[in-house]
Amino acid sequence: MPNLSYPSKVLLFGEYTIIQNSAALAIPYAHYQSYWSDHPLSKDWENTIKPAFSKQSLQKIAVDLQSLQYPLLNLKQFKEDLKNGLWLCTNSPMGYGLGSSGTVCAAIYDRYAIHKTTNLQLLKQELACLEHSFHGKSSGIDPLIAYNKRPLWVHSDASIESVELPSLQKLTFFLIDTQLPRVSTPLIHFFVESCKNASFENAFVQPTSRAVDDAIHALMTNNSSSLMQAIHLISKLQFAYLPPMIPESMHALWKKGLASNEFYLKICGAGGGGFMLGVTRNWEAVKQHFHSFKTLQLL
Structure with missing residues (x-):
């Protein structure tokens, strides 16, 4: 290289x-x-x-x-x-x-x-x-x-x-390959058009923005409990309000993570395919759920 x-x-x-x-x-x-x-x-x-x-x-x-x-x-x-x-x-x-x-x-x-x-x-x-x-x-x-x-x-x-990220000893971030390349333009258009609706702004954009801020501060201070709480909310809101960005092949796993609190999934980039991002406290315990996908440990 x-x-x-x-x-x-x-x-x-x-x-x-x-x-x-x-x-x-x-x-x-x-x-x-x-x-x-x-x-x-x-x-x-x-x-x-x-x-x-x-x-x-x-x-x-x-x-x-x-x-x-x-x-x-x-x-x-x-x-x-x-x-x-x-x-x-x-x-x-x-x-x-x-x-x-x-x-x-x-x-x-x-x-x-x-x-x-x-x-x-x-x-x-x-x-x-x-x-x-x-x-x-x-x-x-x-x-x-x-x-x-x-x-x-x-x-x-x-x-x-x-910035320099702290060592995340209690958490693992990982990528899940959906094997579905996507074009981002229509997805971005969907979001921009949705933002013209005040109810979407209030129900998704504002609470997600607050959760993103909370997640970043929690990560930078190595507060794994607060970080997982913020990611849980982001995952829940994305699943509810951004359906085109989440491939159908990920729906069952997405809901399983939210229900079990063993792991959470979120969009990576534009979503709609490509990679999805996962976070867990115990990768060894949850990786069995992703046996049908290629995964890559990120952090």
């Missing part, structure tokens, strides 16, 4: 409510990552996209980035390197909620930015500008995680803090 690589991200807390300016906590996840290459891959690297598709996509991105209002990148060098065979390798599954487009933005910025900044707020804006130019609306969080390679706490006032 090369030294200069860009990890995927997992949004632990704040999925969807971050659109409504709630707090959020995201972490880098180096199990899946991307890096630049101009030569064939080693046999032990499980690439998820073909070199030809990567090159074609990057060439389109290079064209799209010409629409930026001010010159963030050395696009001339970018296009020249692509012409000479450069491409971006990745083992990250597409459409799984891991911020795959964010790693692309981070890699492009890191290699071709004309003037790099270390200010997190400005860096987030510049990376969001890159992602927005070829990927639609972007908060900049995904590429910021991939570029910064450290957990980020986004506060409700939009300020950003790079």
Whole structure:
């Protein structure tokens, strides 16, 4: 593995409510990552996209980035390197909620930015500008995680803090592979339209935002009891108010977790497929429930 690589991200807390300016906590996840290459891959690297598709996509991105209002990148060098065979390798599954487009933005910025900044707020804006130019609306969080390679706490006032997570000795966070790639755009549209309804705002957005804030503070202070209480509420509210985001194959397990309090499930990223996120006090006892799914321990 090369030294200069860009990890995927997992949004632990704040999925969807971050659109409504709630707090959020995201972490880098180096199990899946991307890096630049101009030569064939080693046999032990499980690439998820073909070199030809990567090159074609990057060439389109290079064209799209010409629409930026001010010159963030050395696009001339970018296009020249692509012409000479450069491409971006990745083992990250597409459409799984891991911020795959964010790693692309981070890699492009890191290699071709004309003037790099270390200010997190400005860096987030510049990376969001890159992602927005070829990927639609972007908060900049995904590429910021991939570029910064450290957990980020986004506060409700939009300020950003790079943090170190405490050791979670009593809890295990894990990913469940639904084996269902999804497209996030219609899911985001569903949420945005739902937010126009005052009852949805009152019944889901506000209590979930408070629970997200409680969960982050509990995690950062290593209060496992309060953390599980907050996650229980988030899981319950997501199941009740975000039906398109939860695949049918997860319904029985989702309800089993809520009823037994042995584990809780929540959306990872946009949901609708890809990975779901689980939390438990006793992974050895509950992993039997997920024998039909591929799981990955996260924290």
